[in-house]
Amino acid sequence: MGTLGILHTARRCARIPVVAWVLAGVLLAISVIFWLAGHGLGVDSAVYRAGALAVLHGDPLYLPLTGEPPWAPPLPFAYPPVAALQFFPLVLVPAQLSWGVIAALSMLALGGVLRVTMPGQRGLTVAVTLLAVLALEPVWRTLALGQLNLVLMGLVVLDVLVLRGSRWSGVLVGLASAIKLTPLIFVLHLALTGRRADALRAMGTFVAVNTFAELVLPGDTALFWGTALIDGNDATTNSWIGNQSLNGIVQRLAGEGLATLVAVGVLAAACLAVSGVVVRRLHGRGEHLGALLVTAFCGLLVSPVSWTHHWVWMVPLVAFLVPRALRGAAWARVSLAAIAVVGTGWEFFVVRSGAHVELQWSVLEALPGNAYVLAVLCLAAFVLLRMRRSGMMAT
Numbered sequence: 070m071g072t073l074g075i076l077h078t079a080r081r082c083a084r085i086p087v088v089a090w091v092l093a094g095v096l097l098a099i100s101v102i103f104w105l106a107g108h109g110l111g112v113d114s115a116v117y118r119a120g121a122l123a124v125l126h127g128d129p130l131y132l133p134l135t136g137e138p139p140w141a142p143p144l145p146f147a148y149p150p151v152a153a154l155q156f157f158p159l160v161l162v163p164a165q166l167s168w169g170v171i172a173a174l175s176m177l178a179l180g181g182v183l184r185v186t187m188p189g190q191r192g193l194t195v196a197v198t199l200l201a202v203l204a205l206e207p208v209w210r211t212l213a214l215g216q217l218n219l220v221l222m223g224l225v226v227l228d229v230l231v232l233r234g235s236r237w238s239g240v241l242v243g244l245a246s247a248i249k250l251t252p253l254i255f256v257l258h259l260a261l262t263g264r265r266a267d268a269l270r271a272m273g274t275f276v277a278v279n280t281f282a283e284l285v286l287p288g289d290t291a292l293f294w295g296t297a298l299i300d301g302n303d304a305t306t307n308s309w310i311g312n313q314s315l316n317g318i319v320q321r322l323a324g325e326g327l328a329t330l331v332a333v334g335v336l337a338a339a340c341l342a343v344s345g346v347v348v349r350r351l352h353g354r355g356e357h358l359g360a361l362l363v364t365a366f367c368g369l370l371v372s373p374v375s376w377t378h379h380w381v382w383m384v385p386l387v388a389f390l391v392p393r394a395l396r397g398a399a400w401a402r403v404s405l406a407a408i409a410v411v412g413t414g415w416e417f418f419v420v421r422s423g424a425h426v427e428l429q430w431s432v433l434e435a436l437p438g439n440a441y442v443l444a445v446l447c448l449a450a451f452v453l454l455r456m457r458r459s460g461m462m463a464t
Contacts, residue, residue, distance in 0.1 A: 088196045089180025093173035096212070100169025109140030111168025114159070114215025118167045120146040121156040130289040131297040138164045147297070150289040151282035152248045168215040175212055178223030179384065185226055186358055186388035198391055205387075206414025207380040218381045221245045225255050226385065228271075229361050239267035243274025250298075251379065254368035255361075261345055262352040262360060307374055310422040313441035314375035315340065321427045321439065337371040343453075350456065358389055363452075366445050380441055383412050400451075407444065416440045 103110040115137055122136030123129065123146070130146050130153055137143065141164070146153065159167040179202070183195050202208055211218045228241035239259060245252040253275070259268035283290040308320040316333045323329050344367035351360040365382040369375045387408060393401035416437035420430070430438055 084184055085177055085180040086184065086192060086196045086199055088199055089176050093176040096172040096176060097169045100165050100172070103168075104163050104165035108165075109138060110165040111171070111215030112141055112144065114168040114171050115141040115164045116144050116146060117148075117152075117156045117171075117215070117217075118159040118164055120148070120153040121160050124150075124153045124286065124289075125157070125160060129292075130286070131292050145297075148249060149247060149279060149282065149293055150286045151278045153289075154282060154285065155248060171215045171217065171220070172212050175217070175219035178219045179208070182219075182223050182226050182385055183388050185230055186385045187392065190392060194391065194395075198387060202384050202387055205381075205383050205408075205412040206417070207378050207383055207412070210378040210414070211381055214378060216378050217248065218378055219384075221249060221252055222381050222384070225252055225365075226361070228267075229255060229258065230357060233264070233267075233357075237270075238264065239270030239272075240274050242267075242271040244278065246271070246275045247278045251368060251372050251375075254364060254371075257345075258348065258361065258364040261348050261364075262357075308425055308427050310417055310420065310427055310438050311376050312374050313369070313377050313380065313439070314372050315370045315442065316373045317375070318439045318442045321430060321435065324428055333373075340367055340370050343449075347452065347456065358385065362386055362389060366449075370442065370445065377414065377417065377441065380412075383408060400455075404448070411440050411444045 119134040119136035224241040224245040232238040348360045390401045420434040
């Protein structure tokens with residue numbers, strides 16, 4: 070991709086819906102109001118900022134943080150050390166305003182993702198879709214917590230779908246993976262879809278920034294890769310309802326222990342193998358968004374911990390379905406209705422949760438309590454059936 074191609078890409082990404090800019094401004098204004106009133110705002114954004122402050126003050130990153138505001142719960146920093154370095158700009162503003170900055174960027178990323186994944190759709194359709202997806206629990210929870218999920222998703226979508234063919238393709242996936250490790254699965258996606266140079270560039274970027282962090286923060290780097298990576302989110306015994314992954318559902322159904330971890334490993338390997346075949350088939354037919362969505366949801370399933378707010382990939386799924394529903398596809402309309410029912414997150418408020426009570430769920434509690442995982446497994450079965458009937462799964 071030459072200079073003209075890069076300019077075209079920039080113009081395409083700059084066409085973020087006006088409503089996204091308006092809402093971003095509203096979120097910034099809200100953060101200012103909360104700051105002036107002295108009220109807390111943004112639990113996870115406060116952790117990001119506290120991590121950057123710990124590095125700035127020379128404090129240990131993976132011990133209790135001292136820079137969290139008094140209104141924030143004492144949460145640990147669960148990200149690689151390089152992420153703390155990238156959060157440095159947040160220390161320039163109060164904690165509430167750091168939430169506002171992240172929330173505004175998230176809103177713009179949301180608009181950008183919809184613009185990229187709904188090509189050819191009218192601006193009104195994209196704007197209405199944006200307003201509609203705000204009702205999805207992963208979206209509103211990400212915004213409320215001050216999480217980075219929408220921003221990271223935007224980086225991946227831009228890299229995989231827009232920068233294809235550019236000498237910079239892969240860099241954004243590598244940077245996203247350096248902040249949270251879960252986007253590493255998109256390195257595999259690049260390799261599976263024949264973009265080996267991009268995959269190497271993504272992995273090279275990831276290694277380079279982490280090597281830099283090791284030089285700057287050797288102690289924190291050793292501690293993160295040694296113990297904090299596993300201990301940060303209690304990955305081996307996390308049966309809490311908020312963990313919507315294969316690991317979470319198997320632990321809730323079968324209990325915690327070594328046998329459960331082995332079963333999860335087998336299921337994760339099977340998920341990766343099947344998803345890899347589907348991704349290659351879809352990519353071969355030019356269905357690049359569909360292939361990306363398969364990788365994204367596979368990543369959510371196989372990750373040891375996938376919090377409900379990680380499931381922001383429902384957004385490009387909605388973007389994939391809306392044009393087809395508008396053209397009259399019954400299956401797309403049914404899928405959108407299912408997302409509307411499951412994706413708003415009501416089910417997580419009507420079942421018992423916390424203190425490992427999930428291990429004692431009845432069937433009536435297990436169904437809504439595992440809604441995200443069960444829904445995507447049903448969707449996967451539907452996709453495989455359609456591909457089999459169309460001959461796409463034939464060897």
